[in-house]
């Protein structure tokens with residue numbers, strides 16, 4: 234049975250001592266899920282922070298993502314073994330295909346099969362996809378079977394609510410993971426979110442994260458600051474009411490931050 238923790242810490246853009254400190258602080262204040270990727274170039278530092286934290290491996294949920302260079306059948310499993318070495322672990326909890334990368338020369342059934350093989354080998358407990366649109370998610374399901382795809386990790390924030398795709402994923406029983414729920418800080422200046430935060434004596438970041446959690450999404454906000462890591466986690470205890478949720482629904486503006494050419498699909 235697939236299960237994705239609802240709250241984890243992200244590590245995109247963080248390297249060296251910064252990512253070591255961020256992951257150490259996150260684990261220290263209570264996070265148990267860590268999101269990294271081959272392309273982030275920080276798996277070794279994430280592995281170091283986890284090892285030094287003293288938190289038992291069994292309590293942790295570690296996610297990595299396969300980079301597009303490693304999609305060929307002959308490369309995917311060896312690249313994941315390399316990631317495991319860097320992360321200092323025998324398995325990851327979740328491995329994602331980072332971007333669909335249409336036209337990169339490897340067809341979707343090939344990399345999905347290789348990902349399923351990684352799971353069969355015990356290198357990853359669950360598998361999933363990231364940045365897939367509805368059509369490509371359908372193709373991934375056709376390749377490996379519906380129950381195999383634990384999550385689609387996609388950009389979602391109060392400014393990019395992705396209704397069509399999230400409705401489809403939820404219908405299929407695929408967990409939605411929201412990345413950049415804070416739109417890399419952009420939503421933190423929003424006056425509507427600020428008024429909701431004031432009403433609940435919460436922070437704007439907590440309101441954005443609580444919005445996503447309440448819609449059933451998993452979140453993985455990142456921060457270099459221990460106090461932000463700690464306060465973000467408290468979003469789990471913030472309950473927004475129907476009026477708050479309705480107000481946030483009006484903030485949709487197709488505010489996509491990330492859409493790399495050659496990697497991104499045609500968005501729904």
Ligand SMILES: NC(=O)c1ccc[n+]([C@@H]2O[C@H](COP(=O)([O-])OP(=O)(O)OC[C@H]3O[C@@H](n4cnc5c(N)ncnc54)[C@H](OP(=O)(O)O)[C@@H]3O)[C@@H](O)[C@H]2O)c1
Nearest residue numbers: 243244245268412413414415416417438454455456457461
């Ligand atoms: N699958 C994909 O293709 C993909 C793409 C992008 C991201 N991701 C994953 O999603 C994670 C989250 O995305 P992200 O890191 O790009 O952006 P984000 O979580 O939306 O925003 C992080 C930014 O918000 C700031 N921040 C966090 N908490 C705050 C708070 N309480 N108050 C004020 N500022 C706060 C951080 O600054 P401070 O450091 O100053 O706190 C940082 O600049 C990534 O780290 C990565 O793991 C995945």
